[in-house]
Amino acid sequence: MSLNSVLAHIDADQENALTRLLDLLRIQSISTDPAYKDECDKAADWLVADLAGLGFDASKRPTPGHPMVMAHAPGEGTHVMFYGHYDVQPVDPLSLWDSPPFEPQIEDTPNGKVIRGRGASDDKGQLMTFIEACRAWKAVTGSLPIKVSVFLEGEEESSSPSLVPFMKENTDELRADVTLICDTGMARPDTPGIVTMLRGLVGQEVKITGPARDLHSGMYGGIAMNPIRVLNKALAALHDENGRVTLDGFYDGVPDLPEQVAKQWQGLGFDSAEFLGEVGLKHPAGEAGFTGLEQIWSRPTCDVNGIWGGYTGDGFKTVLPSTAQAKISFRLVGQQDPQQIRDAFQAHMRRHLPEDCEIEFIDYGLSRASVMEIDNPAFEKARQALSDEWQVEAAYVGCGGSIPIAGHFQNIIGTQSMLIGFGQDDDNIHSPNEKYDLRAFHKGIRSWARILAALA
Amino acid sequence: MSLNSVLAHIDADQENALTRLLDLLRIQSISTDPAYKDECDKAADWLVADLAGLGFDASKRPTPGHPMVMAHAPGEGTHVMFYGHYDVQPVDPLSLWDSPPFEPQIEDTPNGKVIRGRGASDDKGQLMTFIEACRAWKAVTGSLPIKVSVFLEGEEESSSPSLVPFMKENTDELRADVTLICDTGMARPDTPGIVTMLRGLVGQEVKITGPARDLHSGMYGGIAMNPIRVLNKALAALHDENGRVTLDGFYDGVPDLPEQVAKQWQGLGFDSAEFLGEVGLKHPAGEAGFTGLEQIWSRPTCDVNGIWGGYTGDGFKTVLPSTAQAKISFRLVGQQDPQQIRDAFQAHMRRHLPEDCEIEFIDYGLSRASVMEIDNPAFEKARQALSDEWQVEAAYVGCGGSIPIAGHFQNIIGTQSMLIGFGQDDDNIHSPNEKYDLRAFHKGIRSWARILAALA
Numbered sequence: 069m070s071l072n073s074v075l076a077h078i079d080a081d082q083e084n085a086l087t088r089l090l091d092l093l094r095i096q097s098i099s100t101d102p103a104y105k106d107e108c109d110k111a112a113d114w115l116v117a118d119l120a121g122l123g124f125d126a127s128k129r130p131t132p133g134h135p136m137v138m139a140h141a142p143g144e145g146t147h148v149m150f151y152g153h154y155d156v157q158p159v160d161p162l163s164l165w166d167s168p169p170f171e172p173q174i175e176d177t178p179n180g181k182v183i184r185g186r187g188a189s190d191d192k193g194q195l196m197t198f199i200e201a202c203r204a205w206k207a208v209t210g211s212l213p214i215k216v217s218v219f220l221e222g223e224e225e226s227s228s229p230s231l232v233p234f235m236k237e238n239t240d241e242l243r244a245d246v247t248l249i250c251d252t253g254m255a256r257p258d259t260p261g262i263v264t265m266l267r268g269l270v271g272q273e274v275k276i277t278g279p280a281r282d283l284h285s286g287m288y289g290g291i292a293m294n295p296i297r298v299l300n301k302a303l304a305a306l307h308d309e310n311g312r313v314t315l316d317g318f319y320d321g322v323p324d325l326p327e328q329v330a331k332q333w334q335g336l337g338f339d340s341a342e343f344l345g346e347v348g349l350k351h352p353a354g355e356a357g358f359t360g361l362e363q364i365w366s367r368p369t370c371d372v373n374g375i376w377g378g379y380t381g382d383g384f385k386t387v388l389p390s391t392a393q394a395k396i397s398f399r400l401v402g403q404q405d406p407q408q409i410r411d412a413f414q415a416h417m418r419r420h421l422p423e424d425c426e427i428e429f430i431d432y433g434l435s436r437a438s439v440m441e442i443d444n445p446a447f448e449k450a451r452q453a454l455s456d457e458w459q460v461e462a463a464y465v466g467c468g469g470s471i472p473i474a475g476h477f478q479n480i481i482g483t484q485s486m487l488i489g490f491g492q493d494d495d496n497i498h499s500p501n502e503k504y505d506l507r508a509f510h511k512g513i514r515s516w517a518r519i520l521a522a523l524a
Numbered sequence: 525m526s527l528n529s530v531l532a533h534i535d536a537d538q539e540n541a542l543t544r545l546l547d548l549l550r551i552q553s554i555s556t557d558p559a560y561k562d563e564c565d566k567a568a569d570w571l572v573a574d575l576a577g578l579g580f581d582a583s584k585r586p587t588p589g590h591p592m593v594m595a596h597a598p599g600e601g602t603h604v605m606f607y608g609h610y611d612v613q614p615v616d617p618l619s620l621w622d623s624p625p626f627e628p629q630i631e632d633t634p635n636g637k638v639i640r641g642r643g644a645s646d647d648k649g650q651l652m653t654f655i656e657a658c659r660a661w662k663a664v665t666g667s668l669p670i671k672v673s674v675f676l677e678g679e680e681e682s683s684s685p686s687l688v689p690f691m692k693e694n695t696d697e698l699r700a701d702v703t704l705i706c707d708t709g710m711a712r713p714d715t716p717g718i719v720t721m722l723r724g725l726v727g728q729e730v731k732i733t734g735p736a737r738d739l740h741s742g743m744y745g746g747i748a749m750n751p752i753r754v755l756n757k758a759l760a761a762l763h764d765e766n767g768r769v770t771l772d773g774f775y776d777g778v779p780d781l782p783e784q785v786a787k788q789w790q791g792l793g794f795d796s797a798e799f800l801g802e803v804g805l806k807h808p809a810g811e812a813g814f815t816g817l818e819q820i821w822s823r824p825t826c827d828v829n830g831i832w833g834g835y836t837g838d839g840f841k842t843v844l845p846s847t848a849q850a851k852i853s854f855r856l857v858g859q860q861d862p863q864q865i866r867d868a869f870q871a872h873m874r875r876h877l878p879e880d881c882e883i884e885f886i887d888y889g890l891s892r893a894s895v896m897e898i899d900n901p902a903f904e905k906a907r908q909a910l911s912d913e914w915q916v917e918a919a920y921v922g923c924g925g926s927i928p929i930a931g932h933f934q935n936i937i938g939t940q941s942m943l944i945g946f947g948q949d950d951d952n953i954h955s956p957n958e959k960y961d962l963r964a965f966h967k968g969i970r971s972w973a974r975i976l977a978a979l980a
Binding site: 281300301497 | 749949
């Protein structure tokens with residue numbers, strides 16, 4: 069039977085698969101920083117070459133930003149479109165990394181071997197699980213069991229400015245029976261999941277200007293408005309005492325969690341104290357009256373992702389600064405309207421602005437939440453294949469992160485996405501010391517090999 | 525008559541005086557940054573050599589930090605101790621300077637020629653007004669009209685850690701009939717002042733730690749407490765709706781302004797809208813019910829001088845940071861107790877701290893406000909000399925900045941200080957493009973020459 073031979077090949081070829089992944093991880097494809105533009109290009113070239121080597125008709129497609137990678141392999145029956153992203157997050161603060169972020173290495177840890185380096189989990193390690201599964205099928209049977217296309221982006225970590233225009237211009241080429249996305253985590257450490265609920269995102273940068281220049285707080289303190297004070301007041305008023313977001317109409321379109329889903333989530337045995345304990349916290353900080361899973365999967369949020377103003381170096385400087393800035397993001401669920409929330413946020417900030425201060429905003433992405441229609445039979449087939457590989461019942465789950473691509477495939481292309489990933493909560497994605505479990509990489513490849521068979 | 529000859533010599537020697545000041549301004553004596561330690565030493569050496577050349581018994585005195593400069597000239601009658609500081613503020617943000625901060629130059633402006641560069645006003649230009657006055661007396665008469673000592677510090681811009689121990693170890697050497705300090709500004713653009721009320725300072729740095737590491741706000745947003753949110757809430761609660769500071773007991777020891785002083789201040793014709801208009805603001809932001817001059821001279825304040833946390837670079841990063849930090853200063857008046865206010869601030873911050881967050885504080889200076897006893901006849905003599913030079917009645921005024929040295933001379937040495945300076949509100953001290961009016965430098969030298977004569 070082909071599948072067993074393919075799985076055996078995957079096991080035997082594990083060292084080579086790892087060597088290929090480490091090669092890709094060495095490429096410093098930080099998309100948000102223009103200094104790394106050539107590295108992003110290099111990552112795209114690497115993937116085009118690798119896919120072409122597997123018999124894909126692969127090409128790099130230019131965009132106004134970083135290029136897309138598109139690849140199509142011939143095949144029969146079901147057509148799947150696989151999506152991943154080759155760009156990675158910035159690495160600062162560099163001083164907190166135990167090893168250089170772009171010199172990936174295999175480390176022994178109390179929980180087994182891990183692949184350490186930026187992008188190991190998000191998303192290079194994950195996307196390579198799919199490509200390696202294709203490689204194994206091709207090596208053992210000479211072809212893929214179904215028709216496979218691959219679509220890789222290089223701007224996922226920088227709000228995907230080129231994605232929607234590219235998708236709108238290439239709708240036919242991107243259409244398949246179902247989209248496969250590998251950029252999420254396991255439902256529980258040993259339980260795979262298919263994400264069917266994704267939060268949306270509103271990102272805003274705000275700059276408040278008070279005095280025309282930095283002032284001496286001795287000479288002007290008291291009489292001159294301090295923009296940090298204005299910013300603090302306005303941001304502090306974003307949450308009430310119960311952790312609810314105070315923007316007008318913020319909860320419009322936020323659905324109640326269906327009772328059936330709530331029960332399924334209770335069955336996952338998620339423990340908020342344990343989840344938070346891993347990062348040194350104890351108490352859920354979200355809306356009072358909601359479970360921890362609801363707070364991260366099905367409830368909307370607001371976080372200040374960065375704040376700065378005045379003197380931030382060593383020592384003390386009694387400056388009364390001219391400006392204060394912050395980056396704020398909202399995670400959206402259900403039918404929340406990103407435009408409306410952006411407008412409500414800006415109105416909130418303006419309401420807190422003294423007459424003689426000025427305010428500016430920069431938009432960083434507006435995306436709706438997505439909920440998948442799981443009546444497509446591919447969902448149940450994939451869930452069964454995952455259950456077979458991991459020897460436990462795979463679950464339909466939510467995801468706190470924003471993966472707007474699933475919504476774009478729904479809205480622009482008209483296809484549902486199966487979000488299947490093998491990341492762990494402690495992978496440190498977007499943080500220093502990012503890692504991907506070697507077991508996740510190995511069983512991830514085997515999972516996709518099984519899913520390709522199941523969809524045949 | 526000697527004084528007229530001395531004033532004529534000052535006028536004739538103006539170019540040389542300027543050359544000497546520019547030499548001193550080229551030394552990058554930033555005291556708060558350890559990278560500039562050698563430059564601080566160099567500035568001290570420069571001043572020792574200059575004073576020795578004027579016949580002072582001058583020496584550099586080591587401290588655990590930057591050295592002091594002490595110098596004594598022989599003389600009869602009244603003994604004055606002059607204080608200034610040779611260190612300067614950091615120069616960031618460097619990009620906002622129109623010319624390099626340590627390449628001083630003379631510029632034409634609509635308001636006359638200015639000396640542009642870091643330290644031009646605060647305090648190298650000011651301290652040199654006194655030294656140049658001594659130089660002129662020495663050149664014309666061969667000696668000084670009274671007994672003069674000079675005491676220069678190199679840590680004034682970094683909370684003066686070595687000052688109090690040094691003063692306590694050298695009380696006899698620092699005692700004189702009166703202390704002269706040149707580190708303040710004019711009462712009004714054309715009206716000189718003697719500062720007799722100085723605000724004190726409490727400086728605090730605070731660091732709040734939430735999660736043990738930076739998190740992905742998609743995965744943890746909602747459930748994990750964001751330390752920026754904690755910091756915003758706590759700092760926003762430092763002021764009430766009327767601009768009053770909310771700390772427990774903050775206004776203990778804050779005196780009412782004596783009616784007589786209030787009347788004198790009204791006579792200065794200070795216009796809040798005009799004062800604020802120069803820096804692009806309109807409305808006094810301090811306590812409701814107090815005049816603009818009271819807000820900057822006689823009322824206590826609280827300002828956030830710096831805030832930072834999370835991702836602050838270009839683009840957007842959906843991080844939920846581990847830490848958030850801020851630098852906060854309080855300006856004190858009357859009998860406010862710095863220790864009590866520091867404790868009240870720390871208690872306030874702890875009250876706003878969720879159980880699973882941690883907080884750390886760094887002290888940056890604790891100094892009381894000072895009020896001078898002006899019954900010493902030297903005050904009236906100096907005020908008359910200033911009035912003669914500027915052809916307008918000089919005033920006794922308050923000062924918003926903290927110049928703890930005056931309090932130290934009161935408390936440790938037992939002498940009153942006359943704070944006489946020639947800075948302008950638009951000197952940009954502690955900011956990019958610091959300047960000192962050439963007129964201030966010239967008439968400042970002439971003012972001190974007259975004061976030395978008046979005290980003889």
